[in-house]
Amino acid sequence: MRIGILQTGQSPEPLREAAGDYPDMFVALLAPYGFNLVTYNVEQMQFPNDLQECDGWLITGSRHGAYEDHAFIPPLEDFIRKVMAAHIPLVGICFGHQIIAQAMGGKVERYEGGWAVGPQSYDFGGEAITLNAWHRDQVTKLPDGAKVIACNDFCANAALVYGDTAFSVQAHPEFKDDFVDGLMTTRGPGVVPDSLMAEAREKLGQGNDSQAIAARIAAFFQRQG
Template sequence: MKIGILQTGHAPDVLLEQTGDYDVMFAQLLGGHGFEFETYNVVDMEFPANAETCDGWIVTGSKHGAYEDLAFIPPLEDLIRNVADTKRPMVGICFGHQIIAQAMGGKVVKFDGGWIVGRQTYDFGNETRVINAWHQDQVVELPPGARVVGSNDACENAALLYGNHIWTIQPHPEFNATVVDALATHRGPGVVPDAVLDAARADLSKPVHQSAVAADMAAFLKQES
């Protein structure tokens, strides 16, 4: 099964050396599940020919805001809607979660509750998932047809399901402790409050549910529409 990774931003240079770019993180997260991956750097205006190019899609995180006036955002929204029309499975992470919601008619804002960084616990109904996060923006108005399937006190709309073919989450299952530490050191200072960064660093040694969320994601991508 061929999964197209729509890369909407790039990791800091220090992470490119340590872990690779965001597409590499997803390929590693989903390793062993039988996927073939192809990356499209949509942030650099590199788009697939159409929504049928791949069997399923992942929309990555980004330092950008879904509401920003950036050249890649309108064609990405068009592609998201086209993928939705084909009923091919699509997963969105952080910015991907937000841009899919916006493309489908929801609203994304710079949340007045501030930054959410590091290890967070989310309620997924019958189970909880502990996942690393890195965001200030949030989906505050749901698109038509979307329903909430994961949340916590700091992020009400943390995971959304659209029918049975689009699943999106606000946190970052692809981020391990190395990634969070590098972001806290190289991208956070002067942007994220020091107390929030310190709290994230204090939790770096604690476990997160990377493998469990990867299994959930893989099962979702493999399901028949």
């Protein structure tokens, strides 16, 4: 299957040589499943010419807010609505999770409860799954047709499905622990409370369930193939 990665941001330049950019992380995460992954840098206005160029689409994370005024956001929302109407499988991660919800009529806001950083445990229908997170924005109002399939006390809408067309997750299965540590070094100071980063660092290295989500993403795409 040919999966189009819609890149909506860049990893910090100091981390890029070791960890790669966001599309590279998804290539590594989904490597066991044999997908042909191609990247469209929509942040730089490089959009697909046609919905059918790929068998499925995946929207990456970004440092941008879905509600902010950036040139790429309106055409991305339009693309999302067209993909959904055509029932082409769509996956969203973090910003991708948020922009799908917003495009379909939901609401994304800066969460008053603060940040989620590092390993977080989520309830996926009774199964506890630990994933790395890096976000303050959240989906605070669900669009019509969205169903919550994961949550925790901090994030009520941590993963959503839209029928059999879209699957989105607030956390980052593609983020390895060393990359999260690097984010705390490069983007955290003065933004994320020091105490929260210290707590996150204590949890790094204990393992997480990113491959469980990779398997869910792969199964979602493969069911549509």
